[in-house]
Amino acid sequence: MWGWKRKPTIDGFPEGFRVQRIGVTSAVNISHLSGREIANYFRERPGMANGLLIESQDKRYTPSTFISENGDGWFSVGWYSRKGGYECVKRFDNLADAATDYLLFSLGKSRWTTSESESR
Numbered sequence: 001m002w003g004w005k006r007k008p009t010i011d012g013f014p015e016g017f018r019v020q021r022i023g024v025t026s027a028v029n030i031s032h033l034s035g036r037e038i039a040n041y042f043r044e045r046p047g048m049a050n051g052l053l054i055e056s057q058d059k060r061y062t063p064s065t066f067i068s069e070n071g072d073g074w075f076s077v078g079w080y081s082r083k084g085g086y087e088c089v090k091r092f093d094n095l096a097d098a099a100t101d102y103l104l105f106s107l108g109k110s111r112w113t114t115s116e117s118e119s120r
Contacts, residue, residue, distance in 0.1 A: 012111035014079045014087040020065050020106040024051045027103055035100055035112045042096035049099035056102065067102040069095075077101045 010017070022028050026048055030041055042049040053075075056067040063081030070076060070091075075098035078089035088105075092098040092114060101112035 010108070012088060013105070013108070014063075014081075014084065016063070016081075017079065017108065018063075019108040022052070022103065022106055023055050024048065027052055027099075028107075031103055031107055031109065035104060035110065038103060039096050039100040039112065042099045046095060049095045052099045052102055053095065065102060065106040067098055077105060079105075 022031075030038055033041070053067050053069065056065070059066065063079060063084075065078070066080050067075060067077045073093070075092045075095055076089050077092065077098050079087045081087070088111075090101060090111065090113075092101065097112060097114055104110050104112055
């Protein structure tokens with residue numbers, strides 16, 4: 001019999017998650033930093049965080065991670081698939097925190113929480 005086992009689902013990640021391609025190279029280059037350092041980096045360079053938002057809005061495939069700006073000033077980050085719809089959605093009140101979560105989530109590293117950013 002084959003020794004195949006299903007990978008355990010990482011907390012905060014949907015079943016069947018796979019690492020996503022991020023085209024904003026400068027963001028990928030800082031992905032080795034801690035979540036707090038990435039969030040601070042995006043606060044100092046909002047253009048890079050906005051680049052991730054724009055890249056996500058241009059995605060034309062599923063399943064995939066997403067970041068979106070809601071009309072009420074909030075940002076949502078999560079996973080979308082035709083089969084499961086919207087999953088693992090988190091809301092943030094600023095783009096820097098949302099972009100941090102999107103970057104870490106897309107690369108399969110972790111999920112960012114605002115409590116981490118508040119503990120600065």
